[in-house]
Amino acid sequence: MIEALALTEQVPPTHIRVAPGFDGATWLDLGRDDGQSVRIHPTGWDIRVPDPEEVCWRRTQLTGELPLPAKDTNGKGIDLLMRLCNFADAKTEALAIAWLIGCLEPSAPVPAPFLTGPQGAGKSPAGRMLVRIIEGMTGDLRRAPKDEENMITAVAAGWITALDNLSHLPPDLSDLMCCIITGAESIKRALFTDGDVVRSRYRRPMLLTGIDVGVIRPDLAERLLTLRLERPRVRRTEAELWAEYAEILPVVLGSLLDLTVKVRAVQAETPTDLRMADFAHLCAQLDTATGFGTLEAYRASLDDLNDDVIEGDLLAQTVLKHAAELTPGAEERMTSAEWLHALTALYSGEECRPLPKGWPTTGKVLSGRLRRIQPTLAARGVLVDWGRTSAARYIELSRQAPPPPPWQQTAF
Structure with missing residues (x-):
């Protein structure tokens, strides 16, 4: 009976972490056993268990649990996060915020932030903090896989793919990252068959850290977002840093959700001269909502990356x-x-x-x-x-x- 139903019934799509919903809503999986998720809609957000006809979640070993987001009563949640990171200036912080908002959009690609700076600037901790806002406290950075198959497997099992301490970008890895950021499909032979295939479609947010990756290919440069960090004046222990981060994470997540609703509600013109037009439009919306100057910072980041391409x-x-x-x-x-x-x-x-x-x-x-x-x-x-x-x-x-x-x- 079960086999007959499996052959005849419609198979609903499954989603990891972020999914589109009905009536223009977006869902965020909190990774909880009780199924509670965040529904982001045009007028706000709330916590509920999604109807299986609207969203079905797929859980893997990389699906960490997020805390229940708390209402940001004084509007300082994002500031609490930025205080723990060592971003060079306010424009860099605005780009990081825009990227986090973009990670909550299931249907539009976002450029991959490249966290760079001198040794000891806290690039890896800052990268983990950004990732764990979406992936939970078990989200982490990882070394770049040695081959395409392992990379695609890791990408398909989670939402954000974060690569740590990159020192160079071989052409094959650069091309694969371009595909992951803007979307592609992988086809391979199904196991124990001669002619059947398995299709893997993927488009995921990425994050990179490193001091210098050497020569950057032009097609990847258009898909990157440079976030510069500086060495902190006062050092803190890892235990102190992550204890404070875990304490503020519910408020930071709630503040991010509030800002996402606010940004999506405003109208802004879409820049037509930038390749990542969806993200450029998001930056324009964020500027309209907050006055951060994010689009100008994004253009400056692309100019710097163009200089890097020419220098190499x-x-x-x-x-x-x-x-x-x-x-x-x-x-x-x-x-x-x-x-x-x-x-x-x-x-x-x-x-x-x-x-x-x-x-x-x-x-x-x-x-x-x-x-x-x-x-x-x-x-x-x-x-x-x-x-x-x-x-x-x-x-x-x-x-x-x-x-x-x-x-x-x-x-x-």
Whole structure:
């Protein structure tokens, strides 16, 4: 009988930690044995056991228990959290708050915060504090898995994937992180079958910590959120720190829920020039609700990451050096092979400097590299485009003309 029902009845979807509900509501699983969860709706939030027809939770070994959120009567819950973290300034704190609100949205991707700073700045404790607001006191940071299969397994078992003490980002890990942040699907053969498959769809919030991860690929840079920390003036023991954190966690969670309701209720324009448009819109909503200046801080973070990409990419530096000789507004067209010859000669110079490892060896490879760094170059006012004439394909490089001063703009 049970097997027959399993074959004929509709299978409801299951969710981990955060789920969409009816009438625009969002659910947060508290991981409790009694099933109590938080329902965030347009006018507030409350605690109740969800109807199985609306939400079915899936629990794993990574599903920790959250305390019942407490009402933040004086509106200082978030401040209590920020006092324990060592963020460099108020703009960084605003970005951290925006990310936490984004983690409560089941249908929109959020960039991965990269907690960085000098040794002893408390990057790992701060990362744990942010994670445990959503994942409970058992939530923790972990080392990056060695292969894609283990990474996907860990991602599928929890909501937030937090990687600690990263010192470098291999290309495979960088590409996999891009997929996790914005969503992808993994397909593998089902066990004990020849032709059946198992599909794993995933999109999860991520968090990273480290002093420096070296070269950052441009596609990942657009999905990161730099949060800088400073060394604390006064040191505290781990026991004191986590005892205070456990004490304030119910109020911090309640304050975060209050702010989430407030932010979702306001209207704001969506910036159209940023890749993570959902998060940019959230930053604009947060600014409208609080006046934090979060969107400006997010743009500054992306500018810093673009600088990091350029500093780690000698080809990008060479293209910018060549573009600096162009007249603003002018265009230059050459085939990919001609561009390879020109850029190689510019890099080598009169000293015949040896080419670095990974320098393009063919026009096709150069074209692919330029496509990868195209957004980074555009952020610095250098546009790269591709086209074709009757004779051959070409790559066009142009330098944007600066906008006219306000007094020259025609008023309507």
